Amino acid sequence: MPRSNDAAAQMLQEFADLLAIAGGEPFKVRAYEKAARAVAGSPTDIADLDEKGLDAIPSVGAHLARKILEFLRTGSVEELEELRAQVPAGVRSLLDVPGLGPVRAHQVYAELGITSVTELLDALHEHRLQHLPGWGERSEANLVQAVHEAHTGGARIQLGVALGLAEEILAGLCALPRVRQATYAGSLRRMCATVGDIDLLVASEEAEPVMEAFCTMALVARVLVRGDTKSSILTTKGVQVDLRVVEPHSWGSALLYFTGSKAHNIRLREMAVRAGQKLSEYGLFDADTDRLIAAETEEAVYARLRLPWIPPTIREDSGEVEAALLGELPDLVELRDVRGDLHTHTDLTDGIATLEVMVAAAKARGYRYYAVTDHAPLLYMQRMTTEKALEQRLQIRQLEDAAGITLLHGTELNIQPDGSLDWDEDFLAGFDIVVASVHSAFRQSRDVMTARILRAVEHPCVNVIAHPTGRSIARRAPIDADWDEIFRAAARTGTALEVNSSPDRLDLDGDLVRRARHAGAFLAISTDAHAVPHLDNMRFGVATAQRGWAGSADIINTWPLGKLRRFLAKHSPAPDADQRR
C-alpha cells in the first residue's frame, strides 16, 4: 500500500492529465501538477494533516486541500469522477506515447473515438489520422514509430549503466577540436536512481562539427532529432542520448538549465521574473534591456538570483529553494566524508575476493575502518557456520596490525519471516557490528512485514538494517511496510538504516532517507561489496543520501571510530541526536 502522499499525488496528477485533455485552463493544469509534486515530496505524512496543515504545503491552496481531504476520507473525489466520466481512462493512456500531448489525444478521441493505444495503432495503419487538421503523413509515421518504441524500449536505465555510457560518449566528444567543456546533466547529474535518457552538454564556439560527430558515432542506431544546437540519438542498446552545444560564455546557465529538475528551473525562473529578470539556458538577463547579468558559471547565476549554489542532487523543488533563501541549505554528506564501509562480503560466503584482497582494497581507498559482514547460517546456501565465523574473527585480528586499518568483524543476519535472527544474543554480542536484512518472504502483508522488521530493529545486537526495502531496481518491487513506524523505532533504539550503494538497489532511496532523518534515525552508507570493484559504488550511495538531504552528522560511517563504536554498543539514547539539523 503506498503512502497517503503518493496516492494523493497520483490523484492530483490524474486530475491534471484529465483537465488537460478536456481542454482545461493550462495554468490550472499546471497548478494541479505542481501540487502533485509538492505532496509527493513532502516529508510529512499527509494522513496526519487537517485542512489547515494541507494548505500549508507550498503549492497547495484551500481548494486542493479540500480535495485532498475528500480523497483521504472517502477514497475518491467527486469532481474527478465527473472528469473520468467525460474522458475515458484509455484516452489518458495516450499521453504515454511520446509526441502525443493532451491536445492531440483529445483530438483523436473527439474526431475518431480512439480510446486506447491499440485503437490508435489501428487508426494509424488505416491512415485515418493524416486527414485531421494539423496532421500529415510525417506526423502519422512518427507516431507509429513512437508507439512501437514506447512498447519495446522505453525502460529507464540504471544509474550505473547510464553513467558508464555517458562517460564513454563524453570521452569521444572531449577529444574533438574546439570543445571547451563537456559533461553530463539532467537526471544523471542529479543522480536519480534511474534515468529516462542521458543529457549531455558541450561548450564550443562551433556546434556543427560536434553535432556531426555525435550523430555519426558507432553506437548510434537512429538520429531522432538533428538541429543546429540540439540533437537526440537512440543508441544500439535503445538508450536515448540528447546533446546540446552552447557557447562557452553561457556554460553556467546552460548547465543549470539542463541539469533541472524542470520543477527547480521553473522556481528559479519565477524568481527571476519577480526581480525583473529573465532566465534561460543562455543566461540571466535584465527583462527590459536584455542586458546579460550572469551566465558563465552556475554559481554566478545563483548568486545574482540571491541564492547560494544548490547541489544538483537536491534540485527537485522539494524545499531546496526555500532553504537556500533562508540560508538553511543542508551541509550534504560528501564522498570524502566517508571513513569506512560497514557492509561487505568475502569469499567465505558469496563474495568473490579473499579477506586479504578486500581489506587491501579498502585500505587503498583511504578508509580508516572497514567491516567484514559475511552472511550468517540461516541463509543456508552460503554454508556459514559458527566455527567459520570464529575462525574469520581470528584471521581478522591477525590481519589488522599489518593492514594498518581498523577492521570490524561483523555479520549480515537473515531476518526470518517471523523476525527472528541467526545465532543467540550471547554469540551476537561477540561481533563488532551486526547488520540484518530481509532475503526471503518479500510478499508478506504490511502489518506482518512491519512487525518482522521492528523485531530486528529492537534486537539489542542489531546495529544496521541493510537494504531495508529489498527493492531491486530492475526486477523486484520494494516490500510493503510502515516505514515511518520503523524509522521511529530505529531512532529510539539506536539502530541505523542502510543506504545500500549498489546501483541495483539504492535502498533506502532519497525519499525514504528524508523520512528516516525526519524521524530522527541515523543512516549507514554501505556498498554491500561482493568484489573489489563494488567498493567504488560508494559514490552512488552518497548521492542517494544527498537526495534525502543527509549530512555527515546523519551518517554513522562518517564518524570517528570512537563515536562509531559507542553507537554500535547500542546504548540509548543515540549520540548527538540534538545536534543534528
Next chain:
DNA sequence: GCCGTTTTCGGCCCGACTGTTTTCAGTCG
C-alpha cells in the same frame, strides 16, 4: 488553482524542434 517586500487580481518559465503551415501550434525538456 496558486500566490503576494509592486499585487487579494492578474499574472503565471523559456526556448528548440517538428510538421504543418506561410506565421504557428503542439510537444518536449
